[in-house]
Amino acid sequence: MSHHGKPLPVPDIDSAPFWEGCRNHRLVIQRCTDCGQLRFPPTGMCPHCRSVNSEWITASGRGRLYSWIVVRHPVPREIYASDVPYVVALVDLEEGVRISTNMTCPPDELMSDMPVEVLFDDVSPELTLPKFRPVR
Structure with a gap:
């Protein structure tokens, strides 16, 4: 449990660079350096070619x-x-990966395929959550 009362993600060896990027207000994703495929969520092995090499x-x-x-x-x-109410969403990033996230707008503003952009919620000194909002 976090100090703000809600459970938070716990970074592990595979996801630590993702969470560090979020803490620095940068959305980063893994790319396999052998086959070039992007992947999310972060994993230790590429699901496409089984390589353990990534950037x-x-x-x-x-x-x-x-x-x-x-x-x-x-x-x-x-x-x-x-x-409540709050929105749990799937967002297709321009780069081609799909991520699960929260939307920060009221539910009645949502439309399928609408353009969205990331924003960062600094929930603690150690953890920042990426969330999305409609592009205005």
């Missing part, structure tokens, strides 16, 4: 809203009640 590239932070759900009944209620 991190800075993404544009722009994409399109692929799909979403609106959470109206939080579980556990005591932690998330003040957040």
